[in-house]
Amino acid sequence: MPTDDLVSTLRVTAVVRLSPHLVRVTFAGVGLTGTGTWPDQQLKLCFPRPGQAEPRVPAADPSEVMRWYQAFMAIPDDERPWMRSYTVRAHRGSEIDIDFVLHPDAGPATRWAAKAQVGDVLARYGPSRVYHQALPKGQDHLFAGDLAALPAIATLLGSLPEDATAQTFVEIPTPDDAQVLSRPVTWLSRDGAPAAGSPLLLDAVSRAEVTEDTVVWLAGEAAVVRSLRRHLVERGVPKSRIQFTGYWRHTLTQDDAPTAEDLAEAQERVAR
Structure with missing residues (x-):
């Protein structure tokens, strides 16, 4: 190139x-x-x-x-x-x-x-x-993220084969932030409440059906993503089946130094 x-x-x-x-x-x-x-x-x-x-x-x-x-x-x-x-x-x-x-x-x-x-x-x-990191191979998918993750989720859903399945959860500030995508999405509206401390994604994902073969993609606020990943690993989804990215951090920007959790996450993603 x-x-x-x-x-x-x-x-x-x-x-x-x-x-x-x-x-x-x-x-x-x-x-x-x-x-x-x-x-x-x-x-x-x-x-x-x-x-x-x-x-x-x-x-x-x-x-x-x-x-x-x-x-x-x-x-x-x-x-x-x-x-x-x-x-x-x-x-x-x-x-x-x-x-x-x-x-x-x-x-x-x-x-x-x-x-x-x-x-x-x-x-x-x-x-x-x-x-670029391609999704692991599989037919059953779970996507979860917030509004910042929506563009990526939209492109990933659009790339799936017709016979693949996908459970998709997106947390949004208000109902008016929902969009029409290529596959059904469960929209989790905070109804204007602050993003900090919102349990919507974790509650929704905890009710989702997953197996050891489910392909998982997670992105959004870093602490929320880590909680989602821990929960899914505890439910038997192998770490190798989970792609995860902390897009942003409460009270911190990309100009701020990474936290210990950020560094540990980065090292694990590189190791994969």
């Missing part, structure tokens, strides 16, 4: 408010046709600092990941873009759709998405197939 497929600027071509807490932004960019497509396709978005027309990114070879990241971190703090991880909701040649959750405690990504307009510019690193 050409190295310039990994990094480029992205220009906003459309903005659609999907629901009270979700906005879809369509981007066009050079190199997207060379990245390929697959379910749960991840990339990094770089958001400009105040006063910047577009984010500043390194000229270092992006195929040398650590060297590129070191060059990124060497950019002065007040000029270095905020970097956040997102899932591609749809990929059409030189265009991609990204769905942004509008969190109440708005960070730089939420602030940007709430005001996004056609012509705005971000930068990207990825998507790279190096980081």
Whole structure:
């Protein structure tokens, strides 16, 4: 893959408010046709600092990941873009759709998405197939996550064979945040209550039917994901059948240092 497929600027071509807490932004960019497509396709978005027309990114070879990241971190703090991880909701040649959750405690990504307009510019690193992890083979699936996990869940459901089964649980802030997907979903609305401490996902998953052959995919707030995984392992689902990712952390951002739990999770995912 050409190295310039990994990094480029992205220009906003459309903005659609999907629901009270979700906005879809369509981007066009050079190199997207060379990245390929697959379910749960991840990339990094770089958001400009105040006063910047577009984010500043390194000229270092992006195929040398650590060297590129070191060059990124060497950019002065007040000029270095905020970097956040997102899932591609749809990929059409030189265009991609990204769905942004509008969190109440708005960070730089939420602030940007709430005001996004056609012509705005971000930068990207990825998507790279190096980081793609295919689901384990199996016919029976369980997907669980929150609104941040919805884009990935949608693409994973759309990739399943017709004869596969899927139990899907998605926690959402309000009923109006539900969507029509390719397969049935159990929507768990908090009815406007805070996400912190919500038992909805764990309660729903605890009632789901699982076996040692069930393929499980979990994502969302890190502590919730760990609780879901522990519960399913205790019910006999092998760890090798569970893919899990903590997308975000209460009171912490991706700029904050990882916790001991974050590091342990990362080490286990790498080991798998």
